[in-house]
Amino acid sequence: MSHSSYPFLFGRTEVIKNTLNPDFVRKYILDYFFEEKQNLRFDVYDIDSKSPDLGKHDFLGQVYCTLGEIVGSPASRLEKPLGGIPGKTCGTIILSAEELGNCRMNAYAMALKAVGEIIQDYDSDKMFPALGFGAKLPPDGRVSHEFPLNGNVENPYCNGMEGILEAYHQSLKLVQLYGPTNFAPVVNHVARYAAAVEDGSQYFILLIITDGVISDMAQTKEAIVNAAKLPMSIIIVGVGQAEFDAMVELDGDDVRISSRGKLAERDIVQFVPFRDYMDRTGNHVLSMARLAKDVLAEIPDQLISYMKSRAIKPNPVPPPYSTCNNPETTPL
Template sequence: MFPALGFGAKLPPDGRVSHEFPLNGNPQNPYCNGIDGVLEAYYQSLKSVRLYGPTHFSPVINHVARYASAITDGSQYFILLIISDGVITDMAQTKESIVNAASLPMSIIIVGVGPAEFDEMIELDGDEERISSQGRYAERDIVQFVPFRDYIDRRGNHILSMARLAKEVLAEIPDQFLSYMRTRGIKPGPLPPPYTSCPPPAIHPLHTRRVSRI
């Protein structure tokens, strides 16, 4: 189950602009059943909302950060995937949100789609320079940015494999995960017992009864 949020749209019935709304329309339970459920919720949402700018990232980052801040013992690690075709318009607030989130068990993956300039998203990646906000630097790098257009041509044909895209999207997650655990002194738990596909059938004693002939 995956919680899926939308941002940058006017919502029914009053046209209120939202940058943090459940794609399935259920604020109490925004979870979707697998990737197919996320896609179905997205397509259904497009029938009822009107896409609307500007593009704000900070609300959805703060949304996930609230969950991550409640579980800091290493038992869970949160990954936020943001897919956007727009230029970030709340850059200062987004930097602040990332700096705050860098101390939490979470990572952020940003996939830029379309022809827009993604200079701000590249800046958020933090590979060259650590993100800072109001004089505070992010405790660690938690953002990975990937431009989707590098993997398709203008006609939508794949010029690089989707496996390579997946590899690039997830490339920094292991190090980001380990960096959080190490800075918090969280060590791996015990290994689970060996997996067996099917337990052997139980062997019951054979009960016999003597039949007498008359």
């Protein structure tokens, strides 16, 4: 099993003897897979018990796929013929991730949970619109960069982080992940909401979780420049081993982002690579806490910068609540 850019052996299954239909149970290998677009390769051998060297075993074939193909297949069960030997097929391999949602969380879900569980406490009703991008949608296979994870175009809202995670996992079973990857549609989507409430009563935070590939850089930069004058911030979490030069450029910490000669009014983007927060000792609680801390670090200053730019002042502090000594009216 390998990554397309950085080949790496994740592990080997146990050897199943005396059967032509082995059932491998090394499900925990999936714990290493952090992105749906990650390319995987499964090699199958007929083992020579006298030799520990794979080169001396009989090679039966191999299968290429992505984690997204496995999770997105019916019942999270993908069947593929073993290839690799010209003119010969040595059977079919079945890749199953039926227990994926119960036994592991991928990087997308981990980042969403770590950041979202903090952000949601600043929202009164805990109902959040959740959008996907870069996928073919049923039933006609059209490519979309702005589709509701819950499948409801009229009401894309999900109830809290648990509702978003549930919609995300269900969506993986229905859509086919597909390029190109365009950011501008979702940035403009949130910007339309923010443009309707510029009085300081609401502030919008867009969390984008991506593998780092971006196909509409110019359009995205223009969308961010336009959004910089609105009450909104953008958090980008990059997953996988891709180069994140484009994401760093969007962050704008060193050089303020611009489009068509126009500088963004303020910096509204914060980017962090997820791989910097993976704790290989297994202590995901601490590593995800660090992730949340860093991605949210700039939000307070970004919010204040918007309010100051519009001369919006905080509401007056209400007078202290006072009561008499009557126990029936004293608050608990």
